Structures are given as C-alpha cells and as structure tokens.
Amino acid sequence: MTDSVHTVSALPTARRSGCPFAPPAELLEAREHGPISRYTHVGGRPGWLVTGYDLVRSVLADPRFSSRKELLNVGDFEVPPAPPGEFLLMDDPEHRRYRKPLMGKFTVRRMRQLTERVGQITGDCLDAMEKAGPPADLVAVFAKPIPSIIICELLGVPYEDRGSFQEQIDTFLGGETSDEDLIAAYTATQQYLAELVAAKRARPTDDVLSDLMDTDLSDEELKGIALILLAAGFDTTANMLALGTFALLRNPDQLALLRSDPTLTDSAVEELLRYLSVAKTFMRTALVDVELGGQTIAAGTTVVLSYNTANRDPERFADPHALDLRRQNGGHLAFGHGIHQCLGQQLARVEMRVALPALLDRFPTLRLAVPADDVALRPESADIYGVKSLPVAWDV
Template identity: 55%
Template sequence: MSQEPVRLPRDRAEDHPLDPPPGLARLREERPLARMRYPDGHVGRLATGHATVRAIAADPRFSSRYELMHYPFPGGPDGPLPPAPPGDMTGMDAPEHTRYRRLLAGRFTVRRMRELTARVERITTDHLDAMERHGPVVDLIEAYAHPVPALMICELLGVPEADREMFTRRAAAVFDAEAPVEEQTAALTRLGEYVHELALAKRKHPTDDVLGELTRTDLTDAELAGVGSFLLAAGLDTTANMIGLGTLALLRHPDQAAALRAEPESADRAVEELLRYLTIAHTGARVALEDVELDGQVIRAGETVTLSLEAANRDPARFPDPDTLDLRRKATGHLAFGHGPHQCLGQQLARVELRVALPALFTRFPTLRSAVPPEEVRLRRNTSVHGVRRLPVTWDEG
C-alpha cells in the first residue's frame, strides 16, 4: 500500500533558523523520494536525498518547463504556470535552453570571472570605507550585501555610471520581500523597461560588456532584453542574500569567523562550505516526461518532482556531520548551484564575489557582531530564496 502523500515542510525551527525545516531531515531518512501533495491537489514527488536529487537534475527524461509544473508553495497560481519568457533559461528545455546556454557560456568562464576580481575588490573596499565613515550601527544588507552584487550586475550589463544609483535602487525595490506585491511588480516593470532600453541602445552602439557582446549574436531585441533581465534576477538576489546570511552564520559561529580571518587564503573552501550549509536557493523542480524508475519507485509521466536542495546538502550519506558548519570541510559536490544542464551559469561570478566580500568584511571589522539579540534578526520567511531582511551590525572603533 502506498503511503499518504506528504506536504512540503517549510517551517524552520525558531532556535535554528539557518537549518532546513526539521521535517525534511525526517523525510530524507525515511523516504528520500516521497509522494507529495501540492497545494492545487496534484500528487507528485519530493526528493530529499543527495543522490536522488542529483540523479533527477541530470536526467533528460525530466523537464524544466514552467508550464508543465505544479507550484509547490501555498499561495501560488491557481492554474498552470505561464511558459518561460524569452531569455529565461531556467524554465526551458533543449534545444531552446541549449541555444541560450551556448551563447552565454563563453562569457561566464572561470578565467573571465577571475578577471573581474579587481573590480569586486574595489567595490567591496568602497563600501567598507563607507561603513567605517558612517560608524556603527549599520544595516549590513543595505550598506554592503545588496550593493556589492548589484554593482557587479551593472558591470555585466554595462549599465552607465550615471544610471547605476537608479538601477541599484530599483533592483532593491524589486527584491524587497517586505514590500507589497503591487510595489514589487511595478518596480520589476520599470526595471524591465530600463533593461529593454539599454539593450536597444547597445544594439546601436555595442560595448564590451556581456549585454553589449550579445548584441552581435542572433538574439532578437526581446530575447536580448530577456537575457538581461534573467541575469539580473539570477545573479542579484541570490548573491546578496548569500552575503547577508553568510555573515549571520559566521557571527553565530565566531570560531569559524576567526578561522576565516586567520586563513584568508582558505576562502575558496570556506565559501563552498557556506554555500552547502546555507543553500539559500533551497528548492528546485522537474517534471517527468515519461515513466521513470528511480529508487525502486516509478515516477509517472506528468508528475512534478520538487527537489529539496537544502535537504540534499545536509545529507549525512554525502557529508559527514552535515549540520555542523566547518569551513575546513571539503564541500565539493554540493548542490547549491544545482546540477546537470541547468547548473547555475553565473556560479563562478558568485564565487568571486563571495570569496572577496566575506573575508574583506571580517578582516576590516574583526570585532564585527550583531547589534541586536538573535531573536530580533529579521529573516526572510517562506520565500524561494532564504536570507536576511535586515542585519544591524556593530563593531569596536579605533
């Protein structure tokens, strides 16, 4: 007899807000591929084991197309999701996905992203200087975590210097989880219009940035603007929240922050462990295009499978003592950037930003600490990207 479908566990423990919802660990132990009931009544699957999530993400028998999926979170659309707009590779399969991926892959190489390191260092230094001039207390999200990746997106898209303050302000409004939906939607519309105008301008006068280079491909105007919006959405909110939540994790584990300060050359390994431990983009999804046998079960064609990346990255079968943050751990194989053909294209840029931003912050302010009690730190709740709303911090001056 088949077991009763589960609901997606979403509530994090109040005393362990950096950990995945406890229900995920229980499911991973008992049923790493469980039948799951979606808010609209659909019965699909929930994958929580590392090996299972990895296998599904790499299997071409599963689709990433939005319009085939059922939404796993309450409060979503009543009917089918709309198809991916032009440029949104996340919701596409081959050959459309392959076409976009090939156009962008050469512009996101490890070498090219490392070439941006000096620019990241300058941006972080500028904002750390501004924090020092301001003096404690500051909201780390507003002063540092958001503007650093926002300005790097400006670099990628070739946003003119005169427009960058406006661009980062509008981007902040789009990703303000506390703002009413209407305000977020309006901000998104305004930002989308700006990116479209920017793309058209670069069509006439190509530049050396990623968006400018793409004007010399076969992308249509709509696709060019769509890719620009996709890069903004994919590369800003995630990295900003990773800097914010990574800072919070290190503040709550002062021994690990001390290790990072003492061994800045270990930043590569430290960042991989923070990515694994936090897994801020915590959930993915696929749809079976045909019957697929996996883990001794048959996933039927048309079933949506929710991939719990955060549960997979805490799987003790893959990472010993997974609930411990250990910056010396070799965390290779984590799924924070996904896996398979849809693995995050901008992951190398995110790594560069994190490898610079986090050590620089704790080196500049060795006495950095939260300015409010732990229970007053405002986290994002029930959002697709985990993070911190506000993080007031202080430090000893002089």
C-alpha cells in the same frame, strides 16, 4: 498492502526559532524517512518531494525530467511558457541557444580577472561603512552594493539606475509583496530592460549585453536574458554575503579559524554555500514514467527538488548540520547540477572569496548589534533565502 512512503502535505513556510540556517524541520523529517516523499502541490495536483542528495542530483542530470515552465503540473490551470530568453525554464535545444553565447563570458578565467575590481568595490563599501561608524545594516552597506555594482557593470547598466533596479528585484524576489506590487515591479523591470537593450542596440558599449548584439537573438530574447542575469547575479550573492556573515558570527570558532588561516577561504566559501543553500527548491516535470528511489514518477508529474536538505544529507556529508570550514568533501548542489548549473557560479565565488575576508580583516571586532533572534529573515516563500537586514557593530 500499506503504502509506507512518507507524505508531505505542504512545503513548510517557516524555520524553527533559533535555527535560521537549518532547513524547516518538516523537510529534515521527510529526509529522515527517505530521499523521496509524496507531496501535494499548492494547486492540488499530486507530486513528489525529493530531499536526498543522490536523487536530487540524478534528476538534475536526467533529460527525462523537464525544466519547461509550461509543463509544470501543479494545479487545475495552465502555466504559460517562459518568456523569450528566460532560459532557466526551458530545455535544450532552446535552453542551449540562449546559454551558449553567454558561456564564454562567465568562464573561471574571466571571472578571476574581475578579482581586482571586486576588491576595489569592496574596499569602497568598507571605507564608507567605517567612515559612517557603527552600527550599520550590513545588507544595505555591504551585501547588496557589491554584487549589484558588479553585475550592472558586466551588463552595462548605468550606475545611476542601480538603486531602482535593486529595489524592483527585491520586490519580486523577496516573497513579501502583494500580487499587485509584484506584477508592477516585474513590469517596470521589463520596461527598463527593453529600453536598455534598445540603447545597446543603437550604441554598443564594452559589456556582456552589447556583445550579444552580434548574435541572432532578438531584442525580446535579449531582454529576457538580461533579466535572468541581473536577478540571479544580484540577489543570490547578496543574500550569501549577508547570511554567510550572520552564520560566521553565530559560529565564533569557525570565524576565528577563518581569521587565523586565510588559506581556508576557498573551502570556507564552499562550505557556506552548502550550509546555507539560499536557492532552496526547484521543480522538474517527468516527460515519461521514471523510476526514482524505488518509486514510479508518472509522466506529467512535477517533482520538487529540495536543495537545502540534499546539501544536509548525512549519507553524503558527515555531520551535515555543522558549519565546518575545513570540510573537504565538496560537490554541494548550491549551484545546481547538469545543463542548468548556475552560469554565474564563478562570479559568485570570486565575490565571496574577496568580500568576506576583507570585511573580517577591516573589522576584527565585528559582531551583531541585536540579539540573533531579532535578525530579520526573509520568509520561506521567498525564491532566495536570506536576511532582510543584519545590524552589526564594531569597536572604534
């Protein structure tokens, strides 16, 4: 009997020229063959690639699939457990122990209370951008500073340390550095956070990290939590702001629609999150044999979940490759699903809802300052997709 299941030999490393927002063509082709494909991990172990919306969502909600780092079965080598506090790579009850003290800090209500502060920071960035005049790199003057300042204030990182932290995060998440430089950046960040935790322990201030000093979490665990929050709270939103602006500038009809109807802001943010899916893939390992999409996933097998193809699944989203700011059928997986759904999703939404309209309102003639094909994109190997720089101009 012939095995009719589609096979993907390796995750694609590039997107098609002229299609910076669409997933790599090979992933879209895999989805066309069905929601699940055979896959061989870089380390040589057989696995599965899940590209369909319903199956990705079901794996994320299924406790039979583990997030534990040490269970990743991708090659003929052992993977160490996640360091203390880095709860994204853990299962309950360890995951719950770290996440629970944070949940009250990132509620919808508390994040909305930050709207005014996000507006102030955005205004300061736009003032500086306007004063300096065109052209400008929107990544450097807008997309990075806003989430960087906000997450640093939430965690109590001194303002003067922001630049160094930003550079280190860029280095180990950007996908374009040597192993030596990556390790050096990660080590430097760990050292800095250890010193920050010690400072908060000695003299707490009004911030999330200081609040956690009243828990039973050790300094080593607090350091890991701080790393997760800093990296996730900065890098993902920074890339959504920059790549989202790029997408709007490349879809002038949708840009005009948003400018003419501010009530579309919320749906526009959700549609950009779906359309761009900057957090592209995650992995889970089967704890037992699991039937998935008509296939048996053997216990111990690691599956790759493709968020960007799931969010472009035609069985879930009509005309999925179109950017449609009026789209009403939400439920995208940009923030994941299940117990590991992004803790800071409401913060990201507030930042996008405030910053993007403010940018478009301040600069009504905003446009790319280089041909679209010359915009420098992050490689597909980066943990978070986005643009490295976005040169823009406007009329003065």
